[in-house]
Amino acid sequence: MSHRVISGTAKGRRLKLVPGDSTRPIMDRAKEALFNIIGMDIYDAVMVDLFAGTGAVGIEALSRGAERVLFTDTDRMAIKTIQENLQATGLADSADVQRVDAFSLLAKPPDDDYDFIYVAPPQYKGLWKRTLETLEANPAWIPEGTQVIVQIDPHEKEDLALTRLTATDERRYGKTLLWFFVAQQPDSPEADNSPSEDA
Numbered sequence: 001m002s003h004r005v006i007s008g009t010a011k012g013r014r015l016k017l018v019p020g021d022s023t024r025p026i027m028d029r030a031k032e033a034l035f036n037i038i039g040m041d042i043y044d045a046v047m048v049d050l051f052a053g054t055g056a057v058g059i060e061a062l063s064r065g066a067e068r069v070l071f072t073d074t075d076r077m078a079i080k081t082i083q084e085n086l087q088a089t090g091l092a093d094s095a096d097v098q099r100v101d102a103f104s105l106l107a108k109p110p111d112d113d114y115d116f117i118y119v120a121p122p123q124y125k126g127l128w129k130r131t132l133e134t135l136e137a138n139p140a141w142i143p144e145g146t147q148v149i150v151q152i153d154p155h156e157k158e159d160l161a162l163t164r165l166t167a168t169d170e171r172r173y174g175k176t177l178l179w180f181f182v183a184q185q186p187d188s189p190e191a192d193n194s195p196s197e198d199a
Contacts, residue, residue, distance in 0.1 A: 003056065006032050008063030010089035015054055018081045025054050026120065026151060030173040034149070035060060037169065037180070038116070041147075042066050045115040050102045050131065055082035055095075057118050062091040068112070071097045072105060102127075106134045110141050117141070120151035128152050129160060132181070136164050142183035150179040 003025055005013045017025060026034075034057070035042065043065040049058030050072050058069035071082050079099045086092040098105070102121070117135070121127035128150050135142050142148065142164055154177040165181040172178075 003054065004028065005060055005063050005089060007035070008060070008065065010059065010063040010091060013089045015056055015059065015085045015088070016081050018054055018075065018078045020077065026056055027173065027176060030151075030171075030176045030178060031056065031060055033171060033173060034178055035064060037171070037178075038147075041115070046112050047116040047118060048072070048114050049118045050105075051119065051121040051127070052082055053078055053120065055085050055097075057120070058095070059085055059089055059091060061116070062094050063089065067094065069095050070112075070114075071095060072100050072102055074099060074101055102131060103134055106131070106138055106141060109138075113143065114141065114146060117146065117148045118151070119148065123153050124156060128156065129158070132160060132162065132165060136162060139164055139183075144183055144185055146183040148181040148183070150177075150181070152177050152179065 003015045003017060005011055006028060042061050045066045047058060047061050047066055047069045049055065049069055052058060052071040052073045055071050058071050062069055073079055079097060082097050086095050119128055119131045148165055153175055154172055157177060163186045164183050166184055167179065168182050169180040170177060
């Protein structure tokens with residue numbers, strides 16, 4: 001399986017995979033589509049790559065001009081792989097890699113104003129739902145305008161009762177569903193959480 005940086009300063013660099021089957025790397029097709037949708041908003045942005053695995057999404061963001069990315073994972077081998085991939089791409093100086101539980105992190109005040117929060121947890125454990133609910137419970141992480149992107153298997157999708165995060169788009173690529181949310185004030189007239197149509 002091809003696993004590489006698609007565009008930017010580290011274009012073409014191969015990324016190592018995490019040994020074993022504890023992670024699910026995003027396919028290049030879905031990753032390219034993701035950043036085509038984000039577009040120039042990634043430039044100078046600050047991102048959290050939760051459940052980061054290989055770090056492929058955050059590394060792609062840095063390669064394309066993001067200012068800083070916080071990578072988190074609880075798996076020791078994932079953290080080692082992220083650090084090696086950052087060194088190989090020359091992007092380590094703009095990265096913060098933490099071996100930390102995502103929910104423990106999100107229960108604390110954020111250390112920065114994050115523009116993007118990428119959520120790609122292990123499948124079929126409901127962790128994506130718990131992540132969105134944790135973000136809603138600690139709104140300091142999701143001030144107005146923050147974009148939250150969830151990567152799940154399409155079969156995992158279900159509607160949630162959210163007050164701050166509004167679904168804006170979704171794209172399906174084989175067994176990968178990218179679901180886009182934006183943070184809004186609860187009393188905002190745009191904060192309509194009616195289910196979006198499948199792409």
